[in-house]
Amino acid sequence: MTSVPVGRSWTTGIVREIERPTDQLVKIRFEVADRTPHRPGQHYVVRLRAPDDYTAQRSYSIASDPDDPLVEIMVEVLPRGEVSPFLHEIAEVGDEFELRGPIGRWFVWNDDVPSICIGGGSGVVPFVSMMRYAQRTGIDPRLRVIASAQTRERLPYVDELESYGALVALTRENHHDRVAAHIYPDEVKALAFGAQRAYVCGSVGFVSFAGRILGDAGISDENVRVEQFGPSA
Numbered sequence: 001m002t003s004v005p006v007g008r009s010w011t012t013g014i015v016r017e018i019e020r021p022t023d024q025l026v027k028i029r030f031e032v033a034d035r036t037p038h039r040p041g042q043h044y045v046v047r048l049r050a051p052d053d054y055t056a057q058r059s060y061s062i063a064s065d066p067d068d069p070l071v072e073i074m075v076e077v078l079p080r081g082e083v084s085p086f087l088h089e090i091a092e093v094g095d096e097f098e099l100r101g102p103i104g105r106w107f108v109w110n111d112d113v114p115s116i117c118i119g120g121g122s123g124v125v126p127f128v129s130m131m132r133y134a135q136r137t138g139i140d141p142r143l144r145v146i147a148s149a150q151t152r153e154r155l156p157y158v159d160e161l162e163s164y165g166a167l168v169a170l171t172r173e174n175h176h177d178r179v180a181a182h183i184y185p186d187e188v189k190a191l192a193f194g195a196q197r198a199y200v201c202g203s204v205g206f207v208s209f210a211g212r213i214l215g216d217a218g219i220s221d222e223n224v225r226v227e228q229f230g231p232s233a
């Protein structure tokens with residue numbers, strides 16, 4: 001088994017680029033001190049510290065190709081959230097954040113294994129890293145992606161997903177000739193053909209839905225790797 005690099009200690013990330021593609025999304029690109037190279041699928045922990053030393057930390061998947069000199073994250077703002085609105089409203093180029101990563105040994109793509117990825121909303125972020133890596137190295141036929149969201153506007157990286165050839169499944173908007181609907185079993189069956197592993201990422205409800213349709217498409221539970229975004233403890 002290939003060893004997976006994991007960054008165990010806290011380091012500093014300086015915001016070098018920031019973009020707010022919509023009112024609900026912020027893309028931040030960090031220059032990370034003493035950076036440990038990542039594998040597609042891993043994430044970082046971002047820690048905010050108030051002047052009274054109160055801290056809050058949250059995990060964010062890495063969107064960058066491992067070759068990218070900056071580490072990119074894409075954060076969806078949650079109503080009543082603590083960290084995500086701060087990153088959307090307050091963070092600026094030049095700010096320094098405490099970061100720890102890359103983290104995650106399980107949810108990394110072993111690039112020799114033909115795989116299918118199913119992401120819901122911001123759950124597509126780790127798959128963007130996988131797609132970028134797959135395209136750069138010319139192994140994109142080994143990675144198929146399904147991305148789901150309510151509307152096109154709510155799907156991070158929608159243009160990039162489309163140009164990769166991902167299946168975009170919108171639930172509240174028609175998309176080209178696809179009528180608004182949840183991902184349906186035949187869509188998964190077609191893309192799961194030949195896949196030896198599945199990666200699923202999104203909210204708790206989305207992950208259980210995707211697990212069921214992968215089962216119907218013939219991918220057994222032990223070949224499904226899951227990353228779940230849920231309320232922080």
Ligand SMILES: Cc1cc2nc3c(=O)[nH]c(=O)nc-3n(C[C@H](O)[C@H](O)[C@H](O)COP(=O)(O)OP(=O)(O)OC[C@H]3O[C@@H](n4cnc5c(N)ncnc54)[C@H](O)[C@@H]3O)c2cc1C
Nearest residue numbers: 058059060061075076081082083084122125229230231232
């Ligand atoms: C491994 C991992 C990778 C992640 N990667 C990303 C990523 O790439 N992009 C991204 O935007 N988020 C990602 N998340 C989620 C992220 O860590 C935070 O949970 C999210 O940003 C909310 O933090 P907050 O402080 O704004 O909200 P909080 O203050 O933690 O919560 C605010 C409110 O929202 C609810 N809530 C919290 N999280 C969720 C959720 N995910 N879905 C529904 N309700 C929720 C809480 O119950 C509460 O009511 C990831 C989580 C994990 C575990």
